[in-house]
Amino acid sequence: xxxxxxxxxxxxxxxxxxxxxxxxxxxxxxxxxxxxxxxxxxxxxxxxxxxxxxxxxxxxxxxxxxxxxxxxxxxxxxxxxxxxxxxxxxxxxxxxxxxxxxxxxxxxxxxxxxxxxxxxxxxxxxxxxxxxxxxxxxxxxxxxxxxxxxxxxxxxxxxxxxxxxxxxxxxxxxxxxxxxxxxxxxxxxxxxxxxxxxxxxxxxxxxxxxxxxxxxxxxxxxxxxxxxxxxxxxxxxxxxxxxxxxxxxxxxxxxxxxxxxxxxxxxxxxxxxxxxxxxxxxxxxxxxxxxxxxxxxxxxxxxxxxxxxxxxxxxxxxxxxxxxxxxxxxxxxxxxxxxxxxxxxxxxxxxxxxxxxxxxxxxxxxxxxxxxxxxxxxxxxxxxxxxxxxxxxxx
Amino acid sequence: xxxxxxxxxxxxxxxxxxxxxxxxxxxxxxxxxxxxxxxxxxxxxxxxxxxxxxxxxxxxxxxxxxx
Numbered sequence: 001x002x003x004x005x006x007x008x009x010x011x012x013x014x015x016x017x018x019x020x021x022x023x024x025x026x027x028x029x030x031x032x033x034x035x036x037x038x039x040x041x042x043x044x045x046x047x048x049x050x051x052x053x054x055x056x057x058x059x060x061x062x063x064x065x066x067x068x069x070x071x072x073x074x075x076x077x078x079x080x081x082x083x084x085x086x087x088x089x090x091x092x093x094x095x096x097x098x099x100x101x102x103x104x105x106x107x108x109x110x111x112x113x114x115x116x117x118x119x120x121x122x123x124x125x126x127x128x129x130x131x132x133x134x135x136x137x138x139x140x141x142x143x144x145x146x147x148x149x150x151x152x153x154x155x156x157x158x159x160x161x162x163x164x165x166x167x168x169x170x171x172x173x174x175x176x177x178x179x180x181x182x183x184x185x186x187x188x189x190x191x192x193x194x195x196x197x198x199x200x201x202x203x204x205x206x207x208x209x210x211x212x213x214x215x216x217x218x219x220x221x222x223x224x225x226x227x228x229x230x231x232x233x234x235x236x237x238x239x240x241x242x243x244x245x246x247x248x249x250x251x252x253x254x255x256x257x258x259x260x261x262x263x264x265x266x267x268x269x270x271x272x273x274x275x276x277x278x279x280x281x282x283x284x285x286x287x288x289x290x291x292x293x294x295x296x297x298x299x300x301x302x303x304x305x306x307x308x309x310x311x312x313x314x315x316x317x318x319x320x321x322x323x324x325x326x327x328x329x330x331x332x333x334x335x336x337x338x339x340x341x342x343x344x345x346x347x348x349x350x351x352x353x354x355x356x357x358x359x360x361x362x363x364x365x366x367x368x369x370x371x372x373x374x375x376x377x378x379x380x381x382x383x384x385x386x387x388x389x390x391x392x393x394x395x
Numbered sequence: 396x397x398x399x400x401x402x403x404x405x406x407x408x409x410x411x412x413x414x415x416x417x418x419x420x421x422x423x424x425x426x427x428x429x430x431x432x433x434x435x436x437x438x439x440x441x442x443x444x445x446x447x448x449x450x451x452x453x454x455x456x457x458x459x460x461x462x
Binding site: 038045047160169170172173176179229230234258261 | 408409410411412413414415420421422438442443446
């Protein structure tokens, strides 16, 4: 029982895909793992558009049909002047049902030997001689203290765990999207197509997404960049206006809100006895806003480093730093490139966006691709063209 | 002073993520601002997707008296 056990090798704070992936891999390697989730449910509330690429998901898990609400093969862009550009995607994607997906990932972690506890709210770290040695918090009204060799902050966009250990996880306003999403039904959507609406008018510094979950249901949401949120109009007003315009007949099944970090990854992801993964380390792709795959990747890499550190020399900052190096090797470069692209494209005016859509419209449909789209978007900035070429070549 | 309309809050933690002085705490269904630490920078007011937070002092300056 977790109540009796006072010490673990690893304590993971947060039960999203990053935390559960860390817990599974660490437990499979023989470490004792306790995962603490503050909410009453794993996977709920779903603060996410739920989109992933098939190739990305496959790195970590064989896609299970029960996770998949829709398979996506095509995308549609709508420009500010309502020019529509459609094309088939080079690789397919999915809209997941995160309630089922997150549950299953937590079960995999449990099968590997990890202990998962919900309604366990961590409100501080145990720190001795400047080293993190555990966590404290409340579980259904009862205070608890647990010691661990390594604490893993998988606590999402809030990332207080990192701050308690002195790591700089605060997101600047210009690097945070203010997000809202409604899962709506009673509408007609193309079951296999992502839809994106791009305009300063619809979602300044972000975009509106329509992600189908079948023929009559979709996640419809948007993010507006913090720099624009200053103007006094909040994300929910933008979304309500869009729904009123496009889907006035929609019934709303779920409304969720949340921040989407579109930042550089945090500079220091580890300290003595502590590692940060997923959104807590700002691993969300700054252009797409996708955080599931980078989160799971960081969970896997952090677990591999944790196992090595505990078997060899202990969880010192120096011994945990290989995780940062591994991250920079696998995803860091491309993250930096995406960040530079984001910094350029969020400044685009509606005229710029219209020109990009016109440029795409001029290309035969079978020659259109995301690579072409981004190449046209940054055409006037040759340095970014290299970034675009490299992120799409995967180097 | 930053005021919280608690009945509107979805407890997403977005405000916590941008708070430069770490004075906001969001639990499963609870949001608390430590006004002793808060510097009234209003960043949380701007980022909240559903206008839960608001600044009660219309004339305060962004560098106003921290505790």
